Amino acid sequence: MKEGPDIAQIGALIGDPARANMLTALMSGKALTPTELAGAAGITLQTTSSHLSKLEAGKLVRQRKQGRHRYFSLFDDDVGQLLESLMGFAASRGLLRQRLGPKDPSLRKARVCYNHLAGDYGVRMLDSLIAEEIVTETDDELTLTVVGRSRMTALGIDLEALTKRRRPLCRTCLDWSERRSHLAGSLGEALLNLFLDRGWAKREAESRRIQFTRTGEQTFLDLFAVPQATLA
Incomplete structure (x- = not known):
């Protein structure tokens, strides 16, 4: 061809x-x-x-x-999304570059995917946003609802500034370790920056790992509670 x-x-x-x-x-x-x-x-x-x-x-x-x-x-974001998808595909075929080590659980729990939160906590956050009707999902397209705009503004996120960017406000990104979607787009980036700026979490040096503090983790879990049916 x-x-x-x-x-x-x-x-x-x-x-x-x-x-x-x-x-x-x-x-x-x-x-x-x-x-x-x-x-x-x-x-x-x-x-x-x-x-x-x-x-x-x-x-x-x-x-x-x-x-x-x-x-x-x-x-740009498209490159990050492409690489994360390739990582997921490789992992699904058992193509791993090294044996799993003791630090891998923390990498799977929470990590940076270019500029947004990935791993178990990234997937959990998107599940919660959908369950609480903060965002709606149609054919892998995400839309921030009126309720969602109110909630994000209450958290201190400047949605007006985000919507002025050329990037999508929110979109899905396939998570390589969870094999499900997490939240990307400018809203995903803003939420990760919020966690870091407020000291709820920090980036581990020389790594993609995100380490939550004890207080920050509890705050995150309270903010993004997921129904048991979703977790099952």
Whole structure:
């Protein structure tokens, strides 16, 4: 087939092990230097620069310059969603890069997926939002309800500012460990930032893990209670 989107080109860019490791490192949502990405990929800095040029040309990453330093991040939300979906597909086929270790339960519990909450707690949050009719779901499309707008505003989220962005307000993202959807979009990002800004949780250094404080975890569970029928 010679017409249509060129998935082979995207597949080739992501499929290289070194580039895959760099893209996975950027799923933390943080902008990283070429040196940091070289460490994540286990390759030399010179080779890293070549890989980054290819990823940048393919619009999978973008760079920002600050003084003499260069920082790279994922190009946009769509790239993060694509990578999370690929992780889910790989995990469903048993294609894991290493044996499960003692820290994996915490990664599955709560982690950053580019810029929003993923893992068991991310799925739980979306389940709760749907059960409480804060958002409605139709064919994987999410809509914030009138009740939802009131609840989000009460939490201190500036919905007017979010709706001015070009990004969707809320959308689903397939969770690689739970194999179900969690909340993405600008609302998903705003809620994660809320948890971090209020000290309910923090990002674990050099990791995608999100660690909730005891008080923060209880607050989260109270805010996003899920009916037992949903949990079953």
